[in-house]
Amino acid sequence: MSVLVVGSMAYDAVETPFAEIARALGGSAMFFSAAASYFSPVNLVAVVGNDFDHNDIDFLRERQVDLLGLTTVKGETFRWSGKYADNMIDRQTIYTKLGVFENFDPVLPERYTSSEYVFLANIQPDLQYNVVQQVKNPRFIAMDTMNFWITGTLDELKKTLSVVDALIINDSEVRLLSREANLFIGAKTIQAMGPKTLIVKKGEHGSILVHEDSYFMCPALPVEQVHDPTGAGDTFAGGFMGYLAMAEAVNEAVLRRAVVMGTVMASFCVESFSAQRLKTLTPDEIKARTAQLLTAMRLESDGIWIQP
Amino acid sequence: MSVLVVGSMAYDAVETPFAEIARALGGSAMFFSAAASYFSPVNLVAVVGNDFDHNDIDFLRERQVDLLGLTTVKGETFRWSGKYADNMIDRQTIYTKLGVFENFDPVLPERYTSSEYVFLANIQPDLQYNVVQQVKNPRFIAMDTMNFWITGTLDELKKTLSVVDALIINDSEVRLLSREANLFIGAKTIQAMGPKTLIVKKGEHGSILVHEDSYFMCPALPVEQVHDPTGAGDTFAGGFMGYLAMAEAVNEAVLRRAVVMGTVMASFCVESFSAQRLKTLTPDEIKARTAQLLTAMRLESDGIWIQP
Numbered sequence: 301m302s303v304l305v306v307g308s309m310a311y312d313a314v315e316t317p318f319a320e321i322a323r324a325l326g327g328s329a330m331f332f333s334a335a336a337s338y339f340s341p342v343n344l345v346a347v348v349g350n351d352f353d354h355n356d357i358d359f360l361r362e363r364q365v366d367l368l369g370l371t372t373v374k375g376e377t378f379r380w381s382g383k384y385a386d387n388m389i390d391r392q393t394i395y396t397k398l399g400v401f402e403n404f405d406p407v408l409p410e411r412y413t414s415s416e417y418v419f420l421a422n423i424q425p426d427l428q429y430n431v432v433q434q435v436k437n438p439r440f441i442a443m444d445t446m447n448f449w450i451t452g453t454l455d456e457l458k459k460t461l462s463v464v465d466a467l468i469i470n471d472s473e474v475r476l477l478s479r480e481a482n483l484f485i486g487a488k489t490i491q492a493m494g495p496k497t498l499i500v501k502k503g504e505h506g507s508i509l510v511h512e513d514s515y516f517m518c519p520a521l522p523v524e525q526v527h528d529p530t531g532a533g534d535t536f537a538g539g540f541m542g543y544l545a546m547a548e549a550v551n552e553a554v555l556r557r558a559v560v561m562g563t564v565m566a567s568f569c570v571e572s573f574s575a576q577r578l579k580t581l582t583p584d585e586i587k588a589r590t591a592q593l594l595t596a597m598r599l600e601s602d603g604i605w606i607q608p
Numbered sequence: 609m610s611v612l613v614v615g616s617m618a619y620d621a622v623e624t625p626f627a628e629i630a631r632a633l634g635g636s637a638m639f640f641s642a643a644a645s646y647f648s649p650v651n652l653v654a655v656v657g658n659d660f661d662h663n664d665i666d667f668l669r670e671r672q673v674d675l676l677g678l679t680t681v682k683g684e685t686f687r688w689s690g691k692y693a694d695n696m697i698d699r700q701t702i703y704t705k706l707g708v709f710e711n712f713d714p715v716l717p718e719r720y721t722s723s724e725y726v727f728l729a730n731i732q733p734d735l736q737y738n739v740v741q742q743v744k745n746p747r748f749i750a751m752d753t754m755n756f757w758i759t760g761t762l763d764e765l766k767k768t769l770s771v772v773d774a775l776i777i778n779d780s781e782v783r784l785l786s787r788e789a790n791l792f793i794g795a796k797t798i799q800a801m802g803p804k805t806l807i808v809k810k811g812e813h814g815s816i817l818v819h820e821d822s823y824f825m826c827p828a829l830p831v832e833q834v835h836d837p838t839g840a841g842d843t844f845a846g847g848f849m850g851y852l853a854m855a856e857a858v859n860e861a862v863l864r865r866a867v868v869m870g871t872v873m874a875s876f877c878v879e880s881f882s883a884q885r886l887k888t889l890t891p892d893e894i895k896a897r898t899a900q901l902l903t904a905m906r907l908e909s910d911g912i913w914i915q916p
Contacts, residue, residue: 386789387789481694481695482832482833483812484830484831484832485832502813504791505810505813505814506813506825506827508830514903514904515830515904516904516905516906517814517827517828517830517904517905519814519825519827520825522792522816522823522825523792524790524792524793525790553907553908556906556907556908557907557908560907594907595822595823596822596823596824596825597824597825597905597907598824598864599861599864599865599868599902599905600861600864600865
């Protein structure tokens with residue numbers, strides 16, 4: 301089953317305490333599809349300017365990513381520049397040049413409208429809503445958002461939340477959107493806005509899947525060296541949604557495994573600038589790292605827990 | 609098998625954004641033994657002043673905690689007062705009055721010297737070292753410490769680390785002691801100082817067991833309401849060490865379950881002031897909460913992870 305992503309394609313300039321890169325392929329739709337493509341075919345919707353070098357995404361084409369929905373219009377491709385602090389988590393945005401992304405109004409090619417698995421990357425909530433209206437028979441729709449939309453366009457965001465199955469956001473955004481300090485109460489508040497499923501990302505502390513009444517706590521991998529965290533969230537979403545589309549079922553057990561795959565894919569993303577590491581992965585590498593994460597979570601089931 | 613704890617007995621005055629208590633039974637040895645007593649007999653070594661009301665610890669006596677090592681001397685019992693911030697994590701110390709704890713020089717009663725499982729709560733490293741020398745045939749010695757000793761008496765601390773099996777500390781202390789920002793590299797640095805086993809506590813984000821070359825990531829329970837976090841770390845240590853002593857074996861599988869039990873016991877501790885919740889627990893309540901945590905960690909083992 302294929303997965304549809306609607307988001308951005310960008311050029312990033314990234315500086316970390318250890319290195320910098322002036323022109324790195326970026327954008328939510330790019331990171332998402334690079335990761336998802338290891339599990340299922342991907343339909344991509346994004347916009348680039350006529351300064352975009354289409355050779356930069358040859359690797360997506362080779363990985364079964366359908367680029368019919370990538371529109372090129374006159375103007376500049378979205379550019380973002382950021383600088384990471386020593387902890388490799390906090391970052392300062394140097395500039396955001398929307399370029400052609402400012403007038404992005406996603407229209408699905410006809411053959412995309414039958415997509416059953418849909419990811420709405422972090423764009424204006426009204427545009428996310430419009431995408432949902434174009435999909436004929438969705439099975440599972442997940443979305444991302446950010447503080448800018450939570451504080452600036454809350455009504456539109458709530459309208460979109462009411463028509464999706466899942467929200468994938470970070471812990472500070474849960475607190476901002478729910479106005480609750482406690483993540484678990486906050487998650488319930490957000491579930492009441494629409495999505496039955498929440499994935500709360502906590503960076504190095506892993507993530508929490510809240511699905512209906514149940515919780516699944518997934519640790520992050522023990523990463524000793526982070527090279528560039530840019531795109532990790534969208535890569536997580538790509539692993540998660542790609543896995544769901546591959547599994548062709550949405551239930552508690554599958555959702556949990558999907559969170560594990562999102563975690564695994566994100567751990568590769570942060571090992572290099574841009575999607576460099578995601579370009580060269582092999583299924584065996586993904587399996588080995590999945591095994592590493594499972595080992596770090598495993599309890600033997602036959603232990604005695606407490607004296608009767 | 610019994611477990612020995614050497615630490616403090618105190619009266620705390622605690623203020624949270626929601627409530628306050630002026631005279632709550634506290635101290636590392638108290639929280640530790642309250643938790644450990646659900647799994648194994650406990651030998652306690654601590655000191656109190658002649659202002660201490662021994663009726664306050666009747667519940668420990670009833671729970672098989674051997675109090676022969678509790679010395680009463682003329683003077684005031686250790687008193688600590690703290691105020692928690694809105695996030696219930698950051699706290700400000702209002703005062704610390706060491707009282708008789710200032711001259712604490714633990715001497716084990718003869719019948720304690722054969723203890724095989726030993727926990728050195730957060731006291732001066734030299735005193736911890738002296739306790740180790742008094743134990744005849746230790747099987748597993750774990751210790752706690754704090755920033756004060758790391759920055760003030762590092763040489764003494766390193767000497768003590770060289771004779772213990774495990775260190776149980778929080779993430780910021782790992783970074784301070786190892787001088788490494790990355791927890792996993794930091795843990796290796798500390799292992800090189802002596803302890804093969806580290807338990808890194810991350811509060812609401814759970815804990816990491818580093819044992820020889822392996823990692824185990826244990827999430828915290830999804831707690832919706834924290835009443836008072838005081839003593840959670842020592843309660844964790846009590847559940848951990850009590851479980852090890854009960855299991856009478858120290859290996860990877862048992863250590864992992866011990867971390868789970870520490871996590872479970874700490875989740876009860878934060879539900880009330882002082883050790884109130886730890887006084888009334890039943891084995892069934894402990895089992896139920898353990899099951900809740902295991903459910904939040906569980907993956908079905910027969911899933912397909914990636915297309916071959």
